[in-house]
Amino acid sequence: MSRSGVQQGDPLGPLLFACGIQKTLLKLADLKKDLLQLWFLDDGTLWGNVKDLDQSLTMLSSEFAHIGLSINFSKCRIFTKSGLDNLPMLRGIPAAFSHDFHNPSGFLTLGAPI
Numbered sequence: 001m002s003r004s005g006v007q008q009g010d011p012l013g014p015l016l017f018a019c020g021i022q023k024t025l026l027k028l029a030d031l032k033k034d035l036l037q038l039w040f041l042d043d044g045t046l047w048g049n050v051k052d053l054d055q056s057l058t059m060l061s062s063e064f065a066h067i068g069l070s071i072n073f074s075k076c077r078i079f080t081k082s083g084l085d086n087l088p089m090l091r092g093i094p095a096a097f098s099h100d101f102h103n104p105s106g107f108l109t110l111g112a113p114i
Contacts, residue, residue: 017042021039021042021064024060024063027063028056028059028060032048032052034048034049034052035048035052035053035056036048037056050087050090051087053078054088055089057071057089057090058088058089061089078090078093
């Protein structure tokens with residue numbers, strides 16, 4: 001039996017989740033004004049320089065942990081033109097460097113072609 005949280009399929013679940021992470025996402029927007037972030041519930045896309053991304057993921061990991069959430073780094077990908085040296089949070093995420101993909105049609109993020 002479910003003793004906490006919402007049940008799968010509950011129409012209020014997505015709203016409550018979005019409300020739960022909103023404060024953290026607004027804090028990130030205030031801290032990193034040059035970072036573009038796009039979210040659909042628990043799927044997020046961050047665009048920016050690698051140093052800002054590393055700092056942002058560090059902050060998100062810490063803030064989300066306070067509300068019982070964690071980032072699934074195995075589902076994360078980095079698309080970059082530069083290396084990831086000395087960036088502890090990004091080092092464990094699989095990277096696709098610009099010279100590794102030559103698909104002129106782009107790639108998908110959140111199911112949308114870029």
